[in-house]
Amino acid sequence: MSAKVTLKTLSEELGVSVATVSKALSNSPEISPETKQRICGKAHEYGFRPRPTAARTTNICALIQTPSPEVSCFSPYTVAVMEGMMAYLREAGLGFSLYSDETAGLNGGTLLRQLGSRNIHGAVILNADEHSRYYEEFDRVPFHYCSLHTDPRNTGTRLLSIDHTQAAYEAVRYLLQLGHRRIATLVTPAHSQTGRARLQGYRRALEEAGLAEDPELIVTSRRGRDGLELGNHETHRLMKRRPDVTALFVMGERVALGARHALDDCGLGVPRDVSLMTFDDPPEAAYLSPPLTVMRMPNRRLGYAAARWVHEMVTGTAPDEYPREPWMRGELVVRDSTGPAPARPGTG
Structure with missing residues (x-):
């Protein structure tokens, strides 16, 4: 190619959009590994390097699934997890986002595009269940994530939980x-x-x-x-x-x-x-x-650990499975709402 190589000329030769070329060269999770490899290979062949832009802060989101629009994504559990996530992300100088939708919306096949448009590099998933199909979309790319407490795929990987x-x-x-x-x-x-x-x-x-x-x-x-x-x-x-x-x-x-x-x-x-x-x-x-x-x-600590694990995935330093740690268990806290069984007829 004798003419000046640009995003536009690359897109025309490869038969893809300018936006796809730009996203592939910036390692966007929206672009499949095969397409990314093809575009980056062609750019390397021509010695093309995109104009440098200001470095973007790594952004990790809390992805909260709700069963219906009437159910809020905020609960004592999700708030505690997000507090833990934000504590780690502040320490690491990273960005935090919140993305929530009902199950049908998350399963609609456009979730990666939505996350990519928000410059989200990884996610901690809360409230997933057996109806969660968006994991398949994440695994095809692949996209960096972990799930708290529930693994709809039953693989045991990308899962952070307690017993x-x-x-x-x-x-x-x-x-x-x-x-x-x-x-x-x-x-x-x-x-x-x-x-x-x-x-x-x-x-x-x-x-x-x-x-x-x-x-x-x-x-x-x-x-x-x-x-x-x-x-x-x-x-x-x-x-x-x-x-x-x-x-x-x-x-x-x-x-x-x-x-x-x-x-x-x-x-x-x-x-x-x-x-x-x-x-x-x-x-x-x-x-x-x-x-x-x-x-x-230990929901706050789980949020902290989950954000750290996803960050390690983004940087390529994460273990395949999160190691079990002593704090990853329930703790009985006895207060005044429990007491000895009353002596009532039929309770013996």
């Missing part, structure tokens, strides 16, 4: 040690690996105590329901059908708040009549009446 089965087991074992034998659970999110793992821990604790599983005491959430509504509605139904329940183990702070309100409506005191325990430990949990006993999750 939810063990955490739930320890929570229910504590209630059993208090003398409870009619322990109900509200499983959220029931459709995710996290919910299923926690239910497994609940069952394991009962089995170890020699108690038969009672299907009436296991309440699973319908996908997309708000935690407050779920906790209130299902606890009303549960106590009407099974007034012998003496302990309720739920899996989210908003569910616990809804359950607490329902128990009040039923004239039941906490923990006088029913002990109440939940996962996670948002700041307000210690100031409710009574303060909530919780299985505390």
Whole structure:
């Protein structure tokens, strides 16, 4: 090629757009490895180097999936994770972004384009479930990411989590040690690996105590329901059908708040009549009446570790799997919402 080589002449020769050439030469995740190699090879052949631009700050986003537009992406869990992410990114001098959409929108096939237009280099995925199909889009490019708690592909890679089965087991074992034998659970999110793992821990604790599983005491959430509504509605139904329940183990702070309100409506005191325990430990949990006993999750530290891991992926220094560390476990925090099982007819 005797004429001056430009982005335009390269695009015409290769049969792609100028934007595609520009993105390939800047190593954009939107461009497939094959196309990128073809464009970069041709540019190298002609000795073409794009005009240098100001260096862009590496930008890592919290990618939050919601089941429907009515469900907010903000929860004590997601906020704690984002706080941890931002702590690491500030230390490393990197940028932070938030991208959230309902499942159908994320699965629409344009997610990489949306992230690329925002100059996002990697993502920490929150609230993924078995309906998450956008992983396939990420893996084709590839795009740098890790997922917290849930791996829809069931590969065990790109996953950062704790042992939810063990955490739930320890929570229910504590209630059993208090003398409870009619322990109900509200499983959220029931459709995710996290919910299923926690239910497994609940069952394991009962089995170890020699108690038969009672299907009436296991309440699973319908996908997309708000935690407050779920906790209130299902606890009303549960106590009407099974007034012998003496302990309720739920899996989210908003569910616990809804359950607490329902128990009040039923004239039941906490923990006088029913002990109440939940996962996670948002700041307000210690100031409710009574303060909530919780299985505390290290969500802020998980966010910090996840952001660091994705950054290492971007720089090519990341391990294939994140190593297990001592802090990656639940921690039982006993407060006033749990107590000894009451002596009521039918509870023995």
